[in-house]
Amino acid sequence: MEEEFEFGFTEDPKFSVERYEEMIRNQDLYFFDAQAFENIIDYYIEKNDPARALQVAEYARNQHPFAAIFLIKQAQLLVVTNKVPEAFAALDKAAMLEASDADIYIIRGNLYESLERYSEALENYEKALDLAEETDEILLHIAYVYQNMGDYDTAITYLKLCLKQNMENQDALYELAFCYDVMDNQQESVQFYQQYIDNEPYSYAAWYNLGNAFTKLSLFEKAIDAYDYAILIKDSFASAYFNKGNALVNLEKYAEAIEVYRQTFEYEQPNADTYCAIGECYEKLEQMDDARAFYKKSVKMDPKLADAWFGIGVTLDFEERYFEALHFYKKALDLDIANADFWFAIADAEYKLGHLPEAEKAYEKVVELNPLDVDAWLDYSSILYEQQKLNEATEIIAEAIKNNPESAELYYRIVAYLFAKGEYNEALNNLEYALTADPDKHYILFDYLPQLQNNKVIIDIIARYTR
Template identity: 25%
Template sequence: MEQRIKRDVNLLNLVSDFESKYEQGNLEYLDEKTINQLVDYYERELQIDKAMEVVDLAIEQFQYRAEYLILKARMLYMEGELKAALKILEKASLMAPGEKDILTLKIKIYCQKKDYSTAKMLLDDLRSMCYGEDMIEVYIAEAIIFECEKNFEMMYICLKKALRLDHSNAEALDKFWRAVESSKNHDDSIAFHKSLIDENPYNHIAWYNLGMSYSFNGDYVKAGESLEFAYIIQPDFEQAYTEHGEVCLQNQWFEQALQIFTEVNNKFGPDSDHMVTIAICLLHLGKVEKAKQVLQKAMKLDPYNEEVYFNLGKCFEAKGNWYSAINAYLKAIEIDNGTDSFYHSLARAYVEVEDYNKATINYHKATQLGSDNPALWAEYACFLIRLGLYDEANQILDDAEDHTYGAELLYCRSITYFFLKMKKDGLDILEEALAEDFEKHTIIFSLAPELEIDKEINAMIKYYEREYKEFA
């Protein structure tokens, strides 16, 4: 730790000294190590203009070397300045006509321009220059072309070939998860990454990719273990931390998720989104006041983060402070008016304060934005049924049928028919609902407890209950 702090201080001193001399016009000769340190620093800090200034100085200083021209072209490519990047590469080609990095970067640029025929011609040129382990560059370049063409199966195959030659190649490993995710080769990916880890147990990206494939396959315990190995091996691997945290959150392992995201926030610096996640964990663990404190800190970091206000609303809701919850939800909607859950929560809060007109308006907005979610429509219909608006509830259920399907909608429909004295139709729909999803049948009695004494309804439920238990 002491050595790392000393190294960081030395780097900051180097940067400060460079910037001071650069501004004063007193810049001396820069050696290659200093140039590379400065470029790496500015790129990490996302100060691309300053990184480019350093590279320009290097080009001026080392006029007959291609490497800094290639570096500048790469930076221009990353900034989307494709024409300028190609122009620089043509100049570099005159100095180093057989340089494979020039061809590889040109392939990437022509892929970005969607000129795949030129990219493939350049790939053939690259292939003619590569033998043995150098073929890894060909396979990666070929994978890039297949990725741009959305041929993810072939992209996956090419990257496997690359990693068989060099199982620690960072570029191939970085791209590999994209290939796995898009080609759906998760089972093969698990076996393949296990073999890479057998070769090198300290391959942190292989552990990360393995964890992601386990997660996709629903093996969340192994996913968490693999992702944890990734950041134990590489302590600065923030993405592995956050993915592990997301796995825990998805499985409602809130204590573990809280621990991980707290560590991320402490280790990599305060982040509004991570603090929202910490607050969500605290809220689920019943630590409402602590969750509010975290969200208020997140608000200071980013006053335009709609999730901060939405989850503040959840904190107020947990304490029964409905008017405060309403204000928080309205603020979230002011920032982002396209999220169905915001309107849904606002509608429920208006129900609690018995402002049924505003509740109706917000249920309507929620179902328009989340039209494929049957639970939203069902809750809207249930709200209307409780108000005795059976025809209106039926209309909402008609609208829902245009967008989605679910047993909860069938149960709601059957209840409206019972209340509208259309018992035969109600029983027909109830039978369909019971066959579709027996577990949700309690909706009926929560909305209409008087139906519990109806013999026909009870007989039908008992029949499907036997079937449900038999096949459970």
């Protein structure tokens, strides 16, 4: 007959675990009180061993059949091991034993949320709200459900309630920023974080989110001040350094940005994005060797980072090494095929190499992906004009004007092409449009066709608009 020992909750949790493992080894049957079993289950959860924790929960249920806690623990573990029907069944049994335990409804809400059965998730979370002592995490979950349903206004209401319960709930602060972001409501975001900071001036997360909201409003000086406060409160806050670096880049303070980006390395492992950002700063400072070195570090760390491959191409292009640049531009394009900037760089490099048909194809792709890129339309038409394809060049600019009816540059360019084709009346009509859009840019016309500076009709028309 098996010998039975009893272990109580006064003992050290580690001792309970050792005794439990000894029982399994010896194939004995020891009795543990409920608290000891909880300690053992929690130990295996912390060790990330859900299978062993489930085994303990089963033992615990056999020895304490009326304790709902072990059914609840079992349900939590079944969720982790993706056994959804079994988790629901365990929760139903737990509810029969102790219907007033909030955890039952929180876990059930989690399950329904993961199944995208949102109304049932909300129903369970609302029940949990009535039963739980601390409700900030439940309010956060309700906010998540409304986010998933696309109802960001209601999500914001619950996130604010969550923060009212617990001003230090970092997740709620970040989710609130996310909701304002999706709704593109940065003004309200700024207002909220400023009010929040009045009550919680030492919340580094609030200062950080305020900085992000200012950044999105292009108020970069204010953003930098907010990031500085976040860093002052938590000097190891790498994300605040990184975003401060980005704000400095937007102010074209590239040397300062490099220093700030480098500070992130003191608090977190260097990563591909930061190396790439530093590379871009050196590129803007025209220190191409340094730029290339950092872009190379970036792709070594993350070979899928298209911007870094592109950056290497830009540094080579700057040194007029167009053939090599093209190789790296194409590597970037392979990773992000619909990036209009990559196509533009390829078109330009092909043109500089004298590969006009390839350049034409690439420009065609640029204007297809970004029909608002006036420079691309102008360059595309120029290539056709250079090859004496006057009709095609004119058609391209006409198409460009359809997409960008406010652009004076396009009207001046079509005037030049129409004059070159001998279509004077049409050219003069378009000249009036160009001068109406922006009379000061009439020099574009003479850049393209210098001989028109001697044309009295044109000079008179321009004089009417520029007096």
